[in-house]
Amino acid sequence: MTWVAWAVFLLVTAYTIWDGVRRTxxxxxxxxxxxxxxxxxxxxxxxxxxxxxxxxxxxxxxxxMGYQGGLEWVQFYFALPFAMVILCVWFVPMYRQxxxxxxxxxxxxxxxxATRTLTSVAxxxxxxxxxAVVLYAPAxxxxxMTGIPITPMVFVVGTVTTAYTVLGGVGGVVWTxxxxxxxxVVGIAACFGFLLWDTVGELGFGGVFAALGAAGKLNAVEVxxxxxxxxxxxxxxxxxGSFWSDEYNLWTGLFGTLFLFLSxxxxxxxxxxxxxxxxxxxxxxxxxxxxxxTKIPLQLLVLLLGGLLYVHHALAxxxxxxxxxxxxxxxxxxxxxxxxxxxxxxxxxxxxAQRALAMRQIAAGNDDPATLATYQQAVVGAQxxxxxxxxxxxxxxxxxxxxPDYLFREVPKPLLxxxxxxxxxxxxxxxxxxxSSLTSATMVDVWRRWLQPxxxxxxxxxxxxxxxxxxGLAATSVASFLGDRPLLEQVNQFGxxxxxxxxxxxxxxxxxxxxxxxxxxxxxLAGLGVTFxxxxxxxxxxxWYNLIGAVACVxxxxxxxxxxxxxxxxxx
Amino acid sequence: MHPxxxxxxxxxPEPPPPFGxxxxxxxxxxxxxxxxxxxLWLLTxxxxxxxxxxx
Numbered sequence: 001m002t003w004v005a006w007a008v009f010l011l012v013t014a015y016t017i018w019d020g021v022r023r024t025x026x027x028x029x030x031x032x033x034x035x036x037x038x039x040x041x042x043x044x045x046x047x048x049x050x051x052x053x054x055x056x057x058x059x060x061x062x063x064x065m066g067y068q069g070g071l072e073w074v075q076f077y078f079a080l081p082f083a084m085v086i087l088c089v090w091f092v093p094m095y096r097q098x099x100x101x102x103x104x105x106x107x108x109x110x111x112x113x114a115t116r117t118l119t120s121v122a123x124x125x126x127x128x129x130x131x132a133v134v135l136y137a138p139a140x141x142x143x144x145m146t147g148i149p150i151t152p153m154v155f156v157v158g159t160v161t162t163a164y165t166v167l168g169g170v171g172g173v174v175w176t177x178x179x180x181x182x183x184x185v186v187g188i189a190a191c192f193g194f195l196l197w198d199t200v201g202e203l204g205f206g207g208v209f210a211a212l213g214a215a216g217k218l219n220a221v222e223v224x225x226x227x228x229x230x231x232x233x234x235x236x237x238x239x240x241g242s243f244w245s246d247e248y249n250l251w252t253g254l255f256g257t258l259f260l261f262l263s264x265x266x267x268x269x270x271x272x273x274x275x276x277x278x279x280x281x282x283x284x285x286x287x288x289x290x291x292x293x294t295k296i297p298l299q300l301l302v303l304l305l306g307g308l309l310y311v312h313h314a315l316a317x318x319x320x321x322x323x324x325x326x327x328x329x330x331x332x333x334x335x336x337x338x339x340x341x342x343x344x345x346x347x348x349x350x351x352x353a354q355r356a357l358a359m360r361q362i363a364a365g366n367d368d369p370a371t372l373a374t375y376q377q378a379v380v381g382a383q384x385x386x387x388x389x390x391x392x393x394x395x396x397x398x399x400x401x402x403x404p405d406y407l408f409r410e411v412p413k414p415l416l417x418x419x420x421x422x423x424x425x426x427x428x429x430x431x432x433x434x435x436s437s438l439t440s441a442t443m444v445d446v447w448r449r450w451l452q453p454x455x456x457x458x459x460x461x462x463x464x465x466x467x468x469x470x471x472g473l474a475a476t477s478v479a480s481f482l483g484d485r486p487l488l489e490q491v492n493q494f495g496x497x498x499x500x501x502x503x504x505x506x507x508x509x510x511x512x513x514x515x516x517x518x519x520x521x522x523x524x525l526a527g528l529g530v531t532f533x534x535x536x537x538x539x540x541x542x543x544w545y546n547l548i549g550a551v552a553c554v555x556x557x558x559x560x561x562x563x564x565x566x567x568x569x570x571x572x
Numbered sequence: 573m574h575p576x577x578x579x580x581x582x583x584x585p586e587p588p589p590p591f592g593x594x595x596x597x598x599x600x601x602x603x604x605x606x607x608x609x610x611x612l613w614l615l616t617x618x619x620x621x622x623x624x625x626x627x
Contacts, residue, residue, distance in 0.1 A: 070620075071612075071616075074612065078605075078609055081601050081602065081604070081605035082602065082605060084601070085598045085601055085602060088594070088598065089598065209619065212619075213619040213620050213621055214621050215621075215623070216620060216621060216622050216623040217620075218615055218616060218619040218620040219616055219620050219622065220612035220613070220615055220616045220620075221609065221612050221613040221615075221616045222616075223613070250609075282589065285589075285594065286589075286590075289590075289597070289601055292601070292605075293601070293604070296608060372621065376621070376623055376624065379623065380623060380624070
């Protein structure tokens, strides 16, 4: 990075954080610290919801997924508007009826303290590891690109996040999210425009569209696949053909993610805190709907950015591998893997030359089957050669390095600085949301509920800041020691083991008046047990875990409610 | 002196719901989501050539 890129990055980042914190310094109460005094306007809450969900690795990896897999990932978001409408109708009124600070506080009013504590602890367990990885994942990528070691990178992200969250509380997080979301959108749009100018200038708009379509990258909706079997895969060999193992298609997008989004936006304190901080129930509804209808276009833009980058590389010179450490690893290979690597490199060079030629013909309007077949063979051949080269090196998938490789090598330095600021903003906003929610759940559901119920506001606020600093430093320390381990994908899936069951408890609270504390607690444990059992014995796409956990929790909860209906339970 | 606002409006600083009422807003949201998915399906059907489908 040059000094210009550093200067842009530092100025943009410092301004967003300073402006976010200055608006909310001086919270005097728990409500001021954890709910911003219920003063956040709907548009700011909506932008905060989006910024918290858009992590750095989602942004970087999203471009890489668009590059390698096309538009298929957009199906993940199809259920978002439907989930948001359900949340607006049933969940928002439930939360805004009571002066609560965490989602789980509500469960005590309905089911008693055991269910509240158990659900809150399930949230803390599922979130604390994810928080460390939110700090660690982008640091791994930037460490590889800049040569700066991972530990100082993690330390900077962790310290900055902890400092401004401790100072500003949820209000500081929300107002910083607003600015950060603006930077992310401007950064993505600038990169998109830069690549569009480059590729359309060479192939024309219709040519770019035809080249992407012929490479199978305009695959936004997959309804059926002749290879699918309806039997769940119990071994890895059967995974490729099982409908239940396929992660991104219309059905997982509509039904699996519906339950994921209901749980994530409706029951996860990371997101619920934004809804609790807004001015009114109507403001919370507007925030949810706004984030639903801006998320899909934004995600499409990220994936199309990956598609444009694919066309750009196909026309010029596509790198064989994207991880910056791979060329040095290739130099140090033993003779036998080195021979395999060289063969893969030659195959890649031949396939990319053939692909560039065929792409120009297709873009010029030549759509005869022979040209199309040649193009598709070259597309597959180039990808296979990259896989072979990685296998010879013993490297993992490098989808997260596709976009940084382009940024660091090709874009103008001011734009590089802006994009680094955007990616840093995405990392910090997700981490800050996680940090404030971990603290509110710890303080409200555990500390003030069980350890010091009579803590006055001033001391509770001081303790909250100390707990927040503890969580921030603990996660930063854990992230610093993670090293380069394959944790990233597992952590997303780890959350899905809990989400469905937690949602099930809230569904029982809303729709099962006979269910009491015993039904909710048994349902939660049953949902978690079934989900963990499925995970241990079958190869099912993690998106289905949300549906499985919710159905198991509600089913068992209803059975228990029939046997032992709600008796003298606390107020609803 | 300003007139006293009607009950329910004084504590709601937000403008009224989009499309006049929340049920209409929800219906419009669901309709818009279905239209977006349908447009993306059309893009896939008419613009995409799955890899391996041409020989």
